[in-house]
Amino acid sequence: MTSEFSLPLSRRQTLIAGATVSLAMAAPAFAARAKPTDTFKGASPMAEEFVTTKDGVEIYFKDWGPRDAQVIHFHHGWPLSSDDWDNQMLFFLSHGYRVVAHDRRGHGRSSQVSEGNDMDHYAADANAVVEHLDLRNAVHIGHSTGGGEVARYVARYGQPQGRVAKAILVSSVPPIMVKTESNPDGTPIAVFNGYREALAANRAQFYLDVASGPFYGFNRPGAKISQGVIDNWWRQGMEGGAKNHYDGIKAFSETDQTDDLKAFRVPTLVTQGTDDQVVPYKDASLLQHKLIKDSVLKLYDGYPHGMLTVHADVINPDLLAFIKG
Known part of the structure; x- marks a missing residue:
């Protein structure tokens, strides 16, 4: 006040x-x-935990590990934050990598601005972090909406600038989620309208329902439910801005990124679970693999959308093998 x-x-x-x-x-x-x-020796001072974009948005980021090590830059899903990558960041840090992750605008600790909640700005914000830290030879890993962010960043910034070594798309939204004439197998717009209605009516309950249900597959018979995982998802979601998340639904569901994927010329791993109830794999990873030249596809039978969290013991070593390969 x-x-x-x-x-x-x-x-x-x-x-x-x-x-x-x-x-x-x-x-x-x-x-x-x-x-x-x-x-700490070789570490960035605390003042560098934020970078200000050209349109005045403060983007929060984490930057851990040796300055001269191979960089892995993580891009989180909707409506979460860089905290969703804690497991992977600690894993790769223990293997000698430098790990970077940022909070998308309107998410986590970044500015809750009214405008710019779209893939173009998401990619530009990621590029602002990259340029601020002068990251080179980086591996960019995106989950869900973060995969869309990676696709646009690589095609528009990272690849032309020669800063990207490899890319990994995990349970990612490209090429486009919503059902259209050119994407007849997509998800009907009514589903995303339902997301918007639920968010506007009771965002806290909606986020609890997503985390305790389809996101991690906790609604499946025999699922091993973790209340801590549910609470952490809810915490991250509620830390972000309601308008940013509302607008973000359009960004992740209606942005056509076919051309972004076609532009890829870096080694790329495409991976997803076959029981993804949020982003159907047949309309996502299978098409990504088809559009990205010489990409590698790895599917996990029965794994959910949030497989990076509930199956980290399997996924992390596989990501490491691709990065080292």
């Missing part, structure tokens, strides 16, 4: 101020030892 005596803080200022207060209250002994110039 503002008054004549105060000014509104930016999202970056709010987070930094909160962290400062917490440190001051909780760790006086540490504060006495630490100095403003103290940083």
